[in-house]
Amino acid sequence: MPTLLLNRLAVKNLIRMSEVITAVEEAFRMCGQGKSNMPSKTYLSLERGDFRAMPAALPGCAGVKWVNVHPGNPSLGLPSIMAVLIYNDPDTGYPLAVMDATEITAYRTGAAAAVASKYLARRNSRTIGIIGAGFQAYTQILAHAELFSGISVNAYDISQTAVDKLVRSLPQFSIRNCPIEEAAASDIVCTLTPSRSPIVKRKWIMPGTHINAVGADAPGKQELEPSILKQAIVVVDDLKQASGSGEINVPIRQGVYTTGEIYGTIAEVVVGRKKGRTDDKVITVFDSTGIAIEDIAVAKLLFEKAQRTGSYPSIDLV
Amino acid sequence: MPTLLLNRLAVKNLIRMSEVITAVEEAFRMCGQGKSNMPSKTYLSLERGDFRAMPAALPGCAGVKWVNVHPGNPSLGLPSIMAVLIYNDPDTGYPLAVMDATEITAYRTGAAAAVASKYLARRNSRTIGIIGAGFQAYTQILAHAELFSGISVNAYDISQTAVDKLVRSLPQFSIRNCPIEEAAASDIVCTLTPSRSPIVKRKWIMPGTHINAVGADAPGKQELEPSILKQAIVVVDDLKQASGSGEINVPIRQGVYTTGEIYGTIAEVVVGRKKGRTDDKVITVFDSTGIAIEDIAVAKLLFEKAQRTGSYPSIDLV
Numbered sequence: 001m002p003t004l005l006l007n008r009l010a011v012k013n014l015i016r017m018s019e020v021i022t023a024v025e026e027a028f029r030m031c032g033q034g035k036s037n038m039p040s041k042t043y044l045s046l047e048r049g050d051f052r053a054m055p056a057a058l059p060g061c062a063g064v065k066w067v068n069v070h071p072g073n074p075s076l077g078l079p080s081i082m083a084v085l086i087y088n089d090p091d092t093g094y095p096l097a098v099m100d101a102t103e104i105t106a107y108r109t110g111a112a113a114a115v116a117s118k119y120l121a122r123r124n125s126r127t128i129g130i131i132g133a134g135f136q137a138y139t140q141i142l143a144h145a146e147l148f149s150g151i152s153v154n155a156y157d158i159s160q161t162a163v164d165k166l167v168r169s170l171p172q173f174s175i176r177n178c179p180i181e182e183a184a185a186s187d188i189v190c191t192l193t194p195s196r197s198p199i200v201k202r203k204w205i206m207p208g209t210h211i212n213a214v215g216a217d218a219p220g221k222q223e224l225e226p227s228i229l230k231q232a233i234v235v236v237d238d239l240k241q242a243s244g245s246g247e248i249n250v251p252i253r254q255g256v257y258t259t260g261e262i263y264g265t266i267a268e269v270v271v272g273r274k275k276g277r278t279d280d281k282v283i284t285v286f287d288s289t290g291i292a293i294e295d296i297a298v299a300k301l302l303f304e305k306a307q308r309t310g311s312y313p314s315i316d317l318v
Numbered sequence: 319m320p321t322l323l324l325n326r327l328a329v330k331n332l333i334r335m336s337e338v339i340t341a342v343e344e345a346f347r348m349c350g351q352g353k354s355n356m357p358s359k360t361y362l363s364l365e366r367g368d369f370r371a372m373p374a375a376l377p378g379c380a381g382v383k384w385v386n387v388h389p390g391n392p393s394l395g396l397p398s399i400m401a402v403l404i405y406n407d408p409d410t411g412y413p414l415a416v417m418d419a420t421e422i423t424a425y426r427t428g429a430a431a432a433v434a435s436k437y438l439a440r441r442n443s444r445t446i447g448i449i450g451a452g453f454q455a456y457t458q459i460l461a462h463a464e465l466f467s468g469i470s471v472n473a474y475d476i477s478q479t480a481v482d483k484l485v486r487s488l489p490q491f492s493i494r495n496c497p498i499e500e501a502a503a504s505d506i507v508c509t510l511t512p513s514r515s516p517i518v519k520r521k522w523i524m525p526g527t528h529i530n531a532v533g534a535d536a537p538g539k540q541e542l543e544p545s546i547l548k549q550a551i552v553v554v555d556d557l558k559q560a561s562g563s564g565e566i567n568v569p570i571r572q573g574v575y576t577t578g579e580i581y582g583t584i585a586e587v588v589v590g591r592k593k594g595r596t597d598d599k600v601i602t603v604f605d606s607t608g609i610a611i612e613d614i615a616v617a618k619l620l621f622e623k624a625q626r627t628g629s630y631p632s633i634d635l636v
Contacts, residue, residue, distance in 0.1 A: 005323075007635045042360045044373040046380060046408050053371040053382050055362040062364060064371050064384045066404050068411025076410060082636040084404050084413050086384050091366050092394060093386025095402050098416050100636045313633075317325045318400040318418045 002314035006099035006302060010312055014302045015107055017142045024111040025118075025270060027297035030058050032271025036293045037062075040240060048072055049080075056292035061300040062090040065101050065292060081105065081135075087299045095318055097303045101295060104302070108294040110139025112237065112266070113190060113212035114147050116286035119269045119276035120235060121188045121210035126151055129186030130175075131200065131223070132193035132215060133157035133166045140190045140212070141173055148188070152176065156183040180204075191215050191223040191247075202227040207281045213247035214288045222250040224285070226257055232283040233263045235274075241289040248287055320632035324417035324620060328630055332620050333425055335460045342429040343436075343588060345615035348376050350589025354611045355380075358558060366390055367398075374610035379618040380408035383419050383610060399423065399453075405617045413636055415621045419613060422620070426612040428457025430555065430584070431508060431530035432465050434604035437587045437594035438553060439506045439528035444469055447504030448493075449518065449541070450511035450533060451475035451484045458508045458530070459491055466506070470494065474501040498522075509533050509541040509565075520545040525599045531565035532606045540568040542603070544575055550601040551581045553592075559607040566605055 006014070030036050037057040044051040049070030056063070067083035074080060083101035088094060117125070128144050130137045133155050141153055152174040157163045163177045183189065184204035191200055193215045202225045205211070211232070215223045229251060236242035243252055243259050251257035264274035266286065277284060306312045324332070348354050355375040362369040367388030374381065385401035392398060401419035406412060435443070446462050448455045451473050459471055470492040475481045481495045501507065502522035509518060511533045520543045523529070529550070533541045542565055554560035561570055561577050569575035582592035584604065595602060624630045 005633060005635075007633050009634070037362060037364065039360045039362055042357045042371060042373055044355060044357055044375055044380065044382075046355065046375055048409050049411050051373060051380060051382070051406065051411065053360060053373050055360055055369060055371050055384075057362055057364055062362065062369060064362075064369070064382070066373075066382045066384075066406075066413075068406065070409075070411045073410055078410050078412065079636075082411055082413065084416065084635065086402050086404070088369065088384075088386065090364050091388075092391055092396050093367055093369065093388045093400055094396065095384075095400065098402065098635075102636050315323060315325050315631075316327070317323075317402065317416075318397075318420050 001094060003095050003317035004097040004303065004306055004312055004314045006097060006306055006312055008100040008102055011100050011103045011302060014305050015103055017107060017111065018146050019301055020107045020298055021111040021114055021143060021146055023297040023301045024108055024294050025115045027058060027293045028115065028267045028270040031293055032267035032273060035059050038292050054292035054295060056296045057090050058293055058296055060090065061087065061296055063087040063296050063299055065295045067101065067105060085295060085299050087303055099299060099302065104295055104298045106135060106139045108298050109136060109214060109288065109290055110143035112288055112294055113140055113214060113286065114143035116212055116235065116266055117144060117188050117210055118147050120284040120286060122208050122277065122280055125187035127186040128153050129183035129189040130155040131180060131183050131189065131191045133162040134192065136192040136214060137166055138170065140192065141170060144188065145173065154178045154183040154186050156180040193223055194221065195223045196220055198222055198225040200224045205283060207283065210284045212286045212288060216247040216249065217289050218245050219249055223247060226251040228283065229257050229285060232285045234261065234285045234287060235263055235266050235269055236287045237266050237289055238291050239265065241291065242287045246287040246289040319412060321413050321635035322415040322621065322624055322630055322632045324415060324624055324630055326418040326420055329418050329421045329620060332623050333421055335425060335429065336464050337619055338425045338616055339429040339432055339461060339464055341615040341619045342426055342612050343433045345376060345611045346433060346585045346588040349611055350585035350591060353377055356610050372610035372613060374614045375408050376611055376614055378408065379405065379614055381405040381614050381617055383613045385419065385423060403613060403617050405621050417617060417620065422613055422616045424453060424457045426616050427454060427532060427606065427608055428461035430606055430612055431458055431532060431604065432461035433588065434530055434553065434584055435462060435506050435528055436465050438602040438604060440526050440595065440598055443505035445504040446471050447501035447507040448473040449498060449501050449507065449509045451480040452510065454510040454532060455484055456488065458510065459488060462506065463491065472496045472501045472504050474498040511541055512539065513541045514538055516540055516543040518542045523601060525601065528602045530604045530606060534565040534567065535607050536563050537567055541565060544569040546601065547575050547603060550603045552579065552603045552605060553581055553584050553587055554605045555584050555607055556609050557583065559609065560605045564605040564607040
């Protein structure tokens with residue numbers, strides 16, 4: 001039995017944001033129904049970067065994503081983050097596919113935020129604030145555009161070049177370069193920076209805003225003033241990961257926020273065990289750290305598409 | 319930059335037991351010198367089997383082995399254990415190779431036991447007792463033959479067919495089919511069964527014997543009567559793994575053995591911080607659970623060999 005090989009180009013050809021959103025929402029639903037299996041991420045920390053092993057299983061699929069974060073890579077002409085995913089038959093363990101997961105990571109992160117916005121943002125949301133116009137900004141915009149029609153984007157970055165590049169790369173969207181306080185005053189705000197101090201002020205956030213806090217993914221990282229969390233309904237993707245390395249990790253460590261204040265998980269919201277947005281005034285926050293079931297769900301989608309087309313290479317790997 | 323693909327056939331072509339032994343011994347030495355990095359294995363447990371993510375780094379290399387154990391596979395014509403290894407540049411995270419690790423697992427397990435025998439068995443050991451003549455038996459014999467000249471093998475299995483197959487498959491070695499008590503009365507004894515009760519009796523073990531206890535690799539598994547451990551010098555590959563899932567796990571749980579009785583790790587012995595065998599009478603036990611630095615060390619060896627030959631395929635994976 002051969003193992004399918006999907007490199008980054010193949011993944012780019014196969015991947016569609018609308019399908020990724022459906023797959024990620026379904027993964028959250030299965031998680032909420034107790035049908036997922038996801039041990040904690042394991043970190044391998046080295047001198048110049050780290051690696052994370054992210055295993056997970058959902059009905060009909062299993063696998064592991066192995067992803068690095070090497071901040072010095074861009075100076076060497078390499079991406080900071082590269083990921084490979086081994087996709088297995090859960091019933092036999094057979095490695096059905098080895099695929100690039102760099103694109104998967106970007107797409108599923110955008111999709112997870114858009115799914116959170118679907119349940120937590122106001123239905124009539126029209127403006128998206130992008131804070132941090134790097135790699136993640138593209139998929140946040142693509143994903144939200146699938147679920148919110150006629151959106152316009154307020155984009156801020158400390159680098160003017162990054163915003164210019166974003167505007168040029170997505171000519172089909174209305175993207176306006178603006179100061180951070182204007183981006184933060186949007187209906188839906190996506191924070192996508194590697195910040196280690198709260199760059200988004202409470203006073204900029206309007207009543208009824210939904211915030212996707214995506215940037216914080218390691219201990220010490222933080223983008224929002226803790227007073228935002230204190231007044232918001234906070235939904236996390238994973239309680240343990242969010243508490244340890246998500247947006248809430250620093251406030252928890254500082255004792256200004258407790259895990260008891262977390263409203264619930266996105267899985268609980270999607271499955272209906274916890275209500276989503278109930279009024280137009282409350283501020284909601286989705287603390288997204290990125291979880292392995294998102295990756296595995298998208299891997300399943302791509303594997304099955306690739307199998308149907310029959311035009312991708314495979315090898316007798318094991 | 320391309321990613322090298324080494325399938326099982328390529329690994330079979332490239333792998334040499336003598337080189338694997340050198341690589342594994344060097345990995346233990348680097349571990350003893352504090353130069354290795356190895357987080358705990360992560361388990362993903364499913365209905366019909368489980369997967370283990372085994373990340374590790376040594377100087378100049380990093381990676382993860384993703385290996386399944388599905389006991390029902392043979393009835394489907396598939397191996398119970400299949401493994402894939404992603405091999406990375408530790409300085410950039412780039413995935414340099416994706417390789418089959420099924421052969422690597424078998425070879426490094428044999429090599430680790432042989433390295434333990436080098437330091438712990440009597441130098442004049444001439445007989446190897448094989449208890450359990452399955453897949454692992456082959457590499458135990460190959461590895462010990464590299465370090466002990468003129469050995470003869472006493473092989474036992476509950477299945478006569480398994481022993482017959484072993485004898486036929488390794489015609490270059492003197493292998494005698496015998497009862498378990500005779501296999502256990504060898505100079506070096508390798509226990510390689512999935513037993514969940516002590517099948518090797520204390521009374522069968524001669525003074526001066528070295529035992530490689532390899533079979534126990536999960537909670538509840540056990541091959542040796544605990545009285546053997548109580549009277550032996552016990553060396554483990556990894557304190558945490560051995561205590562939780564190695565030969566000593568059941569006696570520890572039963573309260574008849576404590577981690578305080580462990581003599582040390584094989585890394586401490588190889589690096590000289592703990593002495594190996596000091597007299598001809600003591601019984602020594604190596605509790606081998608299989609550790610990720612063994613796999614990564616062998617992956618580095620194979621990657622570098624494959625690169626030198628230049629005749630293996632590669633793809634632009636990420």
